[in-house]
Amino acid sequence: MELSSKSIAPRRRVAKGPKRPHYMASQEIDKFMMMFTSLMAEVSALRERLDTHEGLGEAGKPVTRASVEAYKLSLPEQQAREAARDAMMKRVFRILLEDLEEARTALSTRDLEDVLADDGTSLAEHEQANA
Amino acid sequence: MFQTKHDILPEQTHDEFAREEFCGTMRKFFTETLWPGNNDVYQGKQLPQFEARHGRKPQTRSEVKELMEETFYYRCSNLFGRVAQEQLWDTVGESIERQLPSLIEKARPKPDAIGSLELHPEMPMPKYIESVDIHVMPGNFHTELCEGDVYQGALYDRGVYYFAYGGMGAENDKLGVAMAGYVKSAFPDFKPKRIVDMGAGMGFSTLPWKDAYPEAEVYGVDIGAPMMRYAHARAESWGKKIHFSQQNAVETNFPDGFFDIVTHCLLTHEMPVKEIQRLFKEAYRLLAPGGMMVMDGGKHIKQDPDHELFSSWFTNNVNEPFASGMGRLDFEEALVKVGFEPDNIVYSGPMGPVYLKGMAANSVSGDKAKKQSAWGSAYTVAIK
Numbered sequence: 001m002e003l004s005s006k007s008i009a010p011r012r013r014v015a016k017g018p019k020r021p022h023y024m025a026s027q028e029i030d031k032f033m034m035m036f037t038s039l040m041a042e043v044s045a046l047r048e049r050l051d052t053h054e055g056l057g058e059a060g061k062p063v064t065r066a067s068v069e070a071y072k073l074s075l076p077e078q079q080a081r082e083a084a085r086d087a088m089m090k091r092v093f094r095i096l097l098e099d100l101e102e103a104r105t106a107l108s109t110r111d112l113e114d115v116l117a118d119d120g121t122s123l124a125e126h127e128q129a130n131a
Numbered sequence: 132m133f134q135t136k137h138d139i140l141p142e143q144t145h146d147e148f149a150r151e152e153f154c155g156t157m158r159k160f161f162t163e164t165l166w167p168g169n170n171d172v173y174q175g176k177q178l179p180q181f182e183a184r185h186g187r188k189p190q191t192r193s194e195v196k197e198l199m200e201e202t203f204y205y206r207c208s209n210l211f212g213r214v215a216q217e218q219l220w221d222t223v224g225e226s227i228e229r230q231l232p233s234l235i236e237k238a239r240p241k242p243d244a245i246g247s248l249e250l251h252p253e254m255p256m257p258k259y260i261e262s263v264d265i266h267v268m269p270g271n272f273h274t275e276l277c278e279g280d281v282y283q284g285a286l287y288d289r290g291v292y293y294f295a296y297g298g299m300g301a302e303n304d305k306l307g308v309a310m311a312g313y314v315k316s317a318f319p320d321f322k323p324k325r326i327v328d329m330g331a332g333m334g335f336s337t338l339p340w341k342d343a344y345p346e347a348e349v350y351g352v353d354i355g356a357p358m359m360r361y362a363h364a365r366a367e368s369w370g371k372k373i374h375f376s377q378q379n380a381v382e383t384n385f386p387d388g389f390f391d392i393v394t395h396c397l398l399t400h401e402m403p404v405k406e407i408q409r410l411f412k413e414a415y416r417l418l419a420p421g422g423m424m425v426m427d428g429g430k431h432i433k434q435d436p437d438h439e440l441f442s443s444w445f446t447n448n449v450n451e452p453f454a455s456g457m458g459r460l461d462f463e464e465a466l467v468k469v470g471f472e473p474d475n476i477v478y479s480g481p482m483g484p485v486y487l488k489g490m491a492a493n494s495v496s497g498d499k500a501k502k503q504s505a506w507g508s509a510y511t512v513a514i515k
Contacts, residue, residue, distance in 0.1 A: 033207075034214050037157065041222065044156075045149035052145060069145050078133070078152075085156040093160070093211075099204040100168040103175035 040092065048081055134292045135301040138368035139237045139361060141285050147226045151289070154222050155296035157215035162296075165208035166444065172204045173437055192439045199440070209448055213267075216449045220268050220290055227285045231276070238281045238364035248363040249376035250356050257379065257406070259453070260354055265401050266294075267450045272332065272355035284333045284361020291335065299335065306396050306427070307339035313479060313510055314392070314425055315343055323347050323391035327417065329380035329410065330354075330398035334362035338371050340394065347391075351375045352383060381409035388419040396427050400445075400454040407457060411513075412469040418515040424471075426511050428462065430478040462511050471513040480509035 052071045056063050073081075090097065113123045134140065143151060177198045181189055189195045199205040227234070240248050256273055264271045268286065276282050291303055299305045307328075314321070323344055328337040331351030341349045351373055353359055359375045366373045378384065380395070393414040399407050414424040434442065443458065445451040467473055 030210055033210050034217065037211075037214050037218055041150045041153040041218070044153040045146045048149040048152075049145060071145065075132075081152065082156065085153060086160070089156060089160040089164075093165075096165070096204060096207055096211075097168075099202070100164075100171060103168075103172040103204070106175040106179070 040088075044085055044088065047084070051077075051081060132297045132301055134289070134297075134303070137365050139234050139281065139285065139364045141227045141230055141234060141289055143226045147222075150222045150225075151293055154215065154219040155293040157211075158219065158294055159296045161208070161212045161215050165211055166441070169199065169205055169208060169441055170437070172202055173199060177202065178437075189436055192436045192443070195437045195440045209444075212444065213448050216267050216294070219293055220266075220286060223289045223293065224269075224282075224286055227282055227289065231280075231282055234281050234285060235277070235279045238360050239279060240363060241367070244363070244367055245370070245372040246363060246366055247374045247376075248359060249374075250359065251377050252356065254354075254377065254379065256354070259403050259406065263450055263452055265450055266445075272353065272358050274355075275357055279360065280357045281361040281364070283355055283357040284359075284365075287358065288333045288335075288361065288365070302338075303333075303335040304339050307336035308342075310336070310394065310396060310425060310427065310510060311339045311343035314423075314512070317477075317479070317512070318423075321391075321423075323422070325390045326350065326392040326394065327352060327383075327385070327390050329393065329395040329414075330401070331362060331375065332358050334366055334373065334375070336394070336396035337362070337373055337375075338366060338369070340392070341371050341373060349373050350385075350390075352378045352380050354379055381406055381413050383413060383417065385417055387416055388422075390417045391419055391422040392425060393417050393422070394425040399426065399428065399460075400451060400457045402457070403453045404456040404460055407460060408465055408468065411465055411471075414513075415469045415471060415515060420515055422515050424466075424513045424515075426462075428457075428509065428511055430463070430480070430509070430511075466511075466513045471515065475514040477512040477514070478509060479512075 049068065052068050052073075053063050055077065056067055056071065061067055112126075116123060116126050173195070178188065181198050189198060260271060260273055268283075268290065270276075270283050270286070272283055272287070274283055288303065291299060300308070324346075325348045326340045326344065327350040328334075328340060329352050331337045331353045332355075334351055337349060337351040340347070349372070351359070351362055353362070353375070354377065356377045359377045362373070363375045366375070376384075380398070395410070399410070402410065411424070418424065443455055446454040446458075463473065463476055466476055
């Protein structure tokens with residue numbers, strides 16, 4: 001049976017293990033962030049130019065500077081590009097979202113007993129198994 | 132969605148458009164993911180740590196700020212938000228600069244114009260306008276690059292569209308549509324003859340009043356000449372008869388009692404408190420008996436220190452130094468001080484604890500927009 005995307009849980013993106021080593025804390029990083037996101041904009045523009053090339057190719061039209069400039073983006077195409085940019089943000093800033101996930105996980109107030117009960121195990125059985 | 136075209140809306144090359152769209156994506160990522168995440172980091176990590184250390188919750192905004200600054204998440208997400216906003220104006224400005232001469236030519240008032248444009252180049256600029264580029268928009272609302280300039284108007288039109296990543300609507304008018312819709316539904320028998328929109332910018336909150344009350348004369352006032360030139364050309368392009376004039380909203384040249392509605396939208400957060408007080412006084416002077424001042428923002432509420440910090444993001448990060456003063460101002464007290472009766476001040480609801488324009492604008496649509504402001508979830512109406 002083919003799996004639908006809804007039935008597949010998202011992959012884990014945080015590795016267990018020792019903490020990541022501490023790196024930089026300089027204020028100059030602020031300026032590098034500005035350079036960095038500007039570069040992301042260039043990459044994004046380049047990717048969308050390529051998408052336009054592909055769109056022209058699929059329509060059997062010649063790919064020239066003029067045809068790229070004249071390309072009329074449809075609403076579904078614009079929405080697809082937006083979704084691709086959203087996904088790029090999540091990939092590039094994964095490390096920041098990891099902090100967020102950690103904070104959200106810390107919000108969990110469920111006792112171990114309740115978590116084990118999900119699996120039909122009692123706390124006593126758990127402790128016995130770990131003894 | 133694409134921004135609705137008009138005669139002087141700047142055009143973009145393929146790559147300029149792509150970079151602008153990217154700025155909208157950055158703003159969306161900040162507004163919908165990173166910024167709200169700070170509350171999770173506070174509740175999930177920082178607050179429990181603080182409580183363990185001190186046996187109590189933080190009492191002040193600065194205590195919460197210090198606590199949050201311990202986290203990479205807070206520092207980095209704030210930095211991202213700042214970067215996104217700087218990059219937005221810079222990116223949008225590129226195509227405008229390239230085609231500025233033709234935009235200026237297109238914006239020149241035509242002899243057959245249905246509305247009007249009045250400029251006052253001799254008018255002195257208030258210090259607070261000269262000293263801070265609000266929203267980190269270089270040039271603020273008034274800077275002129277040359278004679279007949281419209282650069283700031285175009286920058287604001289295109290920039291606001293991406294700032295709200297389309298959330299202000301294809302015509303950037305959702306806030307004005309919602310506000311005029313609220314007045315129409317809350318006061319169905321009210322038939323205003325003259326309406327003025329103060330701090331009209333490029334007219335995004337002005338035109339909806341003409342649509343709501345087609346019989347009324349509608350005026351727009353702004354301190355910036357480039358805004359007014361651009362607003363005039365934009366309104367003419369869409370066949371909306373509006374009278375725009377470059378004036379300081381706190382001391383206009385209109386006679387006493389000239390208007391039935393004096394409105395302003397997203398203006399007070401850009402003004403020092405003493406200027407807001409002067410604005411209210413001028414509104415009172417300009418209103419005819421029975422007329423109303425309509426503004427965004429509702430009844431003042433006391434916020435928790437963490438909400439106070441998060442909702443003052445714009446003040447702390449992107450040059451809205453006066454917004455904190457506005458946030459603490461008791462509108463009712465200020466309105467009563469200039470002559471409005473307390474019983475004649477109507478609120479559609481309390482001022483919301485969250486002041487984040489892009490996100491709020493996106494959360495309001497359809498019928499809901501008619502009843503609710505796009506930020507703060509409320510309006511204040513003061514009737515003379």
